[in-house]
Amino acid sequence: MTRFELHFYKHLNRYRRLIQILSVLFIFIVPLLNKAGMHAIIGTFYSVSIGQLDIVDPALVLQNLLLTKEIHFPLLLAGIIPLVITLFFGKVFCSWICPFNLLAEFADKLRKKIRPKTIRAKNQNAKPQYYWLVFGSIISVAAVSGIPVITLTSMPGLISGQVADLIFYGAVGMELSIVLLILLLEVFFWPRFWCKYACPVGAVLALLRGKNTLAIQYDAHICANNCPVNLKKVSLCNAACPLQLNPRQKGIYPYCYNCGACIEACFNKGGKSIWFTFHPQETKTNKSGS
Amino acid sequence: MLLDLLNKLVSARYPLRPPGAVKEDAFLQKCIRCRRCEEACPYDSIKMAHGDWGLKMGTPFIYPTAVPCYLCSDWPCINACPTGALEAVGEKENVKMGEAAIDETTCFAYNGIICRACYERCPIYTVAITLKEELYPVVHKEHCVGCGICEQVCPTDPKSIVVFSAHR
Incomplete structure (x- = not known):
């Protein structure tokens, strides 16, 4: 193991927090720049465009295919960058970038303080079938009803969208209460259930696990x-x-x-x-x- | 469509969509609520629907009384859309966001006060709104693009010329 690797492994959390803070800064700075009249970078964690480069959450690309049953080529192309990153590094978007995960991690620290009895770590890992069952149900509901369920339950998208609203209009919508509700449920009932079992954005990234994924x-x-x-x-x-x-x-x-x-x-x-x-x-x- | 039914239950309102928007039920499925059109709009015309719009929350709409669509010639909102929910339109005459309708009971011109606010500001000048007998504004629905500039400049309260979504 090289010295660099040793250093990285020993300070992993510090690097991760740094990237998480940069991602939070990103969702504040982009609307601020837009408000000031600069439109080089626009978007939220649903979709970002940097100059001519389009990036769209692969979960939303999949949802669009399912709901509209037609192929919109620029949308497929826009899904490639996150797809490649995930094929190499796994669900790093969730752990290193997603602002909801950052909130949930702090909420979890709160849980450990106010409900110390729940700290005991689990020995066995849950069966992967549960994960795919939840994701399968969400996708089926979306496909059958035609409701864009992934859009409505994408925590990074909702949070970054509401931050943009806060900056544009000085007010947030009641969508933010969905985020707060999930955080409260995690603190008082089911620790970290959203990222672990429910999140469809993470589930689509989990689908992309190959043999040589990190x-x-x-x-x-x-x-x-x-x-x-x-x-x-x-x-x-x-x-x-x-x-x-x-x-x-x-x-x-x-x-x-x-x-x-x-x-x-x-x-x-x-x-x-x-x-x-x-x-x-x-x-x-x-x-x-x- | 179930989605359409649910939308009627939650909110029967049809908001005015940005230029190039596809039909309302297809729009709700295609739009991923990424807000790029809102952030790209140089006039802040495009706003975001909130939770009170039910399942339409997060979708872009224009409230012309506040800020209408100024039909930019380079279409920043359409170019910003990654999903095809807003489709390329080309010339501004091809836009069909909605249609304006005049309420003749409150309109100044129809009540003896000379007013040409809507006629003079209409971007489809002398085509979408014409003056009947040099005095009374008339909307030609087949040419009206629904930008809402007339609604914004109308001096009466409530507005005597109002734009309705083309997807009603």
């Missing part, structure tokens, strides 16, 4: 032999995961969004048993793992 790799052998802390009491990577996944067990995908919190937790305690890789091997189930 993945979390865990090595039980290194973990058992070289770990400086006693893992029988607490598994650092498991406790660090914002989506309550256990990277020491199989099946973190399609849920995992490659935020790297587990890697940082491991490396900061001197461990080296979990890392990012483009050539993932199957995780061997660790019987003693918790």
Whole structure:
């Protein structure tokens, strides 16, 4: 492992927060520039155009195909950039860019403070079938009813749109209450359910997982032999995961969004048993793992 | 269409869409509510529908009493649209956002006060609105593009010339 990688893994969260803050700045600065008469960059997290370059959320491209049943070529082209990024790096949009995830992470910190009993990390990962079942239902509702469900439930889009409204008119619409409702449900009932199970934007990105997509790799052998802390009491990577996944067990995908919190937790305690890789091997189930 | 029915239940109003908009039910499916047309509009004519519009929330509309559409010759809103919800129109005469209608009971010109506000400002000058007997404005629906400039300049309150969506 190179020095650069070591440094990156040890400070992963700091880099991630930096990009998240830049993304929040982005959704404020774009409408401010538009208001000042500069239209070089326009758009929200539904769709952005930078000069002549069009970028559209792939989930919305899929929704448009389903709803209109016709192919609009510029729209397909606009979906390519996020598609390629996701094919290489996985759902990094969710963990590194999405403003809702940032809000939800802070809401989760609040949950851990006011409901300490819910902190206990889960040992087993949920079956991927649940994930696809939820996404399948959302897509079916959209296709049958003709209602653009993904648009209406895209948290990054709603948030960035409301920020634009705030800047243009000094007021926000009641759409923002959907975001607040989900955050409240996450704090008081089901921790992080939106990003983990429900979000259709993330689900379309999860569909794009290939064989060589960036993945979390865990090595039980290194973990058992070289770990400086006693893992029988607490598994650092498991406790660090914002989506309550256990990277020491199989099946973190399609849920995992490659935020790297587990890697940082491991490396900061001197461990080296979990890392990012483009050539993932199957995780061997660790019987003693918790 | 179920969507159409739901829309009627939630809101029976048909907002005036930006130029080049496809038919209302297709528009609601094609538009991804990305706001690029709103942000591209140099006159801030395009506004966003909020939650009180039900399922139409987040879609762009024009409220001509506040700011009408000035029919820019380079169509920044249409160029900004990534989905084809706003289609290229070419010349401004091809736009069909809506149709203006005059209420003759309140219109100054029909009530003995000389007023040519709508006639003089109409961008389809002397074609969409003509003066009958040099005094009374008349809208020719087949030529009216529905930009709403007439509605904005109308001096009466409430407005005597109002634009209705072409997709009603």
